[in-house]
Amino acid sequence: MRATLLQIDVDPAEQVADRRERVAALVAAQRGADLVVLPELWPVGAFAADDFAAEAEPVDGGPTAVAMAAAARAAGAWLHAGSIVERDPEGPLYNTSLLYSPDGELRAAYRKIHRFGFDEGEAALMAGGREIVAARLPQTVLGLATCYDLRFPEQFRLLVDAGAEVLVVPAGWPARRRAHWRLLAQARAVESQAYVVACGTAGTHAGVEQAGHSMVVDPWGEVLAEAGPGEQVLTVDLDPARVAATRADFPVLRDRVLGIPTPRP
Numbered sequence: 236m237r238a239t240l241l242q243i244d245v246d247p248a249e250q251v252a253d254r255r256e257r258v259a260a261l262v263a264a265q266r267g268a269d270l271v272v273l274p275e276l277w278p279v280g281a282f283a284a285d286d287f288a289a290e291a292e293p294v295d296g297g298p299t300a301v302a303m304a305a306a307a308r309a310a311g312a313w314l315h316a317g318s319i320v321e322r323d324p325e326g327p328l329y330n331t332s333l334l335y336s337p338d339g340e341l342r343a344a345y346r347k348i349h350r351f352g353f354d355e356g357e358a359a360l361m362a363g364g365r366e367i368v369a370a371r372l373p374q375t376v377l378g379l380a381t382c383y384d385l386r387f388p389e390q391f392r393l394l395v396d397a398g399a400e401v402l403v404v405p406a407g408w409p410a411r412r413r414a415h416w417r418l419l420a421q422a423r424a425v426e427s428q429a430y431v432v433a434c435g436t437a438g439t440h441a442g443v444e445q446a447g448h449s450m451v452v453d454p455w456g457e458v459l460a461e462a463g464p465g466e467q468v469l470t471v472d473l474d475p476a477r478v479a480a481t482r483a484d485f486p487v488l489r490d491r492v493l494g495i496p497t498p499r500p
């Protein structure tokens with residue numbers, strides 16, 4: 236299973252509509268990939284909170300959704316289109332990831348559960364999702380999480396319980412915490428005995444330098460491929476059978492002890 240990560244440079248000098256068109260062409264050019272992955276909030280920038288409301292769009296029929304559905308069709312690949320600022324018809328904004336099949340059908344939408352910003356930015360402006368999302372592909376089962384979610388192992392346990400074998404994590408991770416990015420991606424892979432496909436952005440927007448260094452980690456925790464700091468296309472072959480093999484050879488997930496009550500001193 237060939238995965239291609241598109242680590243996009245989110246440059247505020249580039250208009251959102253221009254970036255959307257450029258990225259759609261880049262996705263469409265990835266023929267031969269089984270799965271193409273984009274980062275978190277690449278149209279607007281994960282830290283461009285002042286622009287969230289203006290750039291918010293619906294999941295059905297919004298400009299990014301339309302462009303990504305067409306790009307998935309052109310590439311003939313599954314497309315995890317990173318995330319958009321979703322404007323729900325009921326009002327709230329969400330940080331929502333979109334997954335398209337090779338025929339351009341929307342197969343899953345995941346609203347980021349853990350909002351980043353400590354009462355500012357995304358945490359103040361967006362609502363949080365309440366649903367664990369896993370999606371079956373012909374080759375494997377994807378588990379969806381976004382950026383800050385990487386810090387919350389309990390979400391990944393629920394994804395494992397939902398059958399996930401490849402954990403896809405689009406991000407807009409700051410360069411300042413690049414060491415955490417690598418450590419957490421490897422930790423989630425080791426504890427889940429699953430692949431982690433972590434795709435971040437490059438460049439600097441809203442004054443926040445991005446970490447880049449998108450990576451694919453295997454179920455043993457080894458980094459199979461890693462990008463540098465700039466815009467980059469990173470392609471890696473995954474073997475979904477390695478997930479079951481790792482879980483069978485070293486069956487820690489089987490040894491989980493559940494239901495121990497939490498003491499209330």
Ligand SMILES: O=C(O)CCC(=O)C(=O)O
Binds near residue numbers: 281351384407415
């Ligand atoms: O957890 C972090 O250090 C970064 C999280 C983040 O930037 C985000 O979720 O947008």
